[in-house]
Amino acid sequence: MIVKRDITKRNKKRKIKFSLYMLLGICFLAISFFCSISYGAADMNLKVSWGAIFRFNETIMEHQIIRTLRFPRTVADIIVGSSLAVAGAIMQGTTRNPLADSGLMGISSGATFAMAICLAFFPGRTYGETMLYTCLGAALATFMTYFFASVGKKSMSPQKLVLAGLSISMLFSALTSYIAIKYNIGQDLTYWTAGGTASAKWRELAMTAPVYLLSVAIAVTFSPSITVLSLGEEVATGLGIKTNLVKGISTVVVFLLTGVSVVIVGPIGFVGLLVPHIMRFFVGVDYRYIIPSCALYGAVFLVGADIFGRFINKPFETPLGIIFAVIGVPFFLYIARKQRREFE
16 A cells, blocks of 8 residues: 555656646747747847737738748747657667667658659659658668568667668668769759758648647557557567557657658758657656657757757858757767667
8 A cells, every 4th residue: 555655656746747847848849939930030029920920910021031931940840850759759669779760760861762752753743742752761761670670580689770770771872862863953952951941831831730740649649558668578568568569550650750850851860869868867768758748849959959050150051950960979979888888
C-alpha cells in the first residue's frame, strides 16, 4: 500500500512537471512566433504584427508582407521542427538507438533523391504529387536502412543501424548528385537542399498540415507502446505489446513526417537528434511525455533558429541546414563518444 502510494505521488509530480514544461513551451512558441513575423529585412513592431493577424487590412503594405510571406514561413517552421523532432524521438525509442535521426538514417537523403527525380523528370508536377514522391523516397530509404541493418547472423544493433543509415545516405546523395549533373538541375536542387522556409505558401501548407497532424496524433497514441518497446523487444512482448505492429506503424509515421518536412524545407539534419535528447533530460524516459514535448519544443527550436539565421548575416539570410550542421555535428560527436564509452 505504501509502495503504491509512493508510485502515485511520483506519477503526479511527473505530470505536474510535464505540464509546466508544456506551458513554458507554449509561451516560448508564442513569443518566437510574434518575433518571427515581426523581424526580418523590414522590421515591424508587435502592434503592426498583431493587427496583420487579427485586423488585416489589405491596403497596408506591412500587413501584406506578414500575411503572405512571414506568417506562412513561421507556420512552416513549426510544422517542420515539430515533425523532425517527433520522427527522431520515435526512431530513438523503437530502435533503442540514441543516434537515430531521419538525416543520419538516410531517410532525408531518400526523400531528397525523390525530389531530384521530380525536378528532372516531372517539371509539371503538382505539389501533392511532389509530397507523395518525397514520402515514397523516404519510405524506400527507411526500408533499405532497416533491411541492411538486419542482414547477417547477428540481430540488428544500434551500431549496425547507424552504419547502414550512413551508407544509404551516401548512396542516395551520390545518386542525387548524378541526376543534378546529368539533367542540369544543380542550381534548383542546391537552393532547395540548403534548407529554408522563406518560399513557403499557404496552399502548400494546407496540403501538408493534415498529414503532419495525423502523423503526430498517431505518434502520441502509440507513445505508451513505444515506451515499453524502448525497454527491449523481449520485455515488450512479455507485457503483451505487438512489437511488429508498433514498429510498422511507427516506421510509417517516421517517413510521412520526414517526407512532409523535406518537401517544405529540404533536408535538415540533427533536429531529430538534438530535441529528443534535450527533452529526455527534462521530462524523463517516458515517451508519453517525450513525444508531445518534442512536438512543441521542436517547433520552438526551428522558429528560433530561423530568426537567428536572419540576423547573423543581415541583410542576407543563413540557411537552416547550415545552422543545424554547425550545432548538430558537435552534439553528434558527443553522443557517439558517450555511447562508445558505454559500449566499452
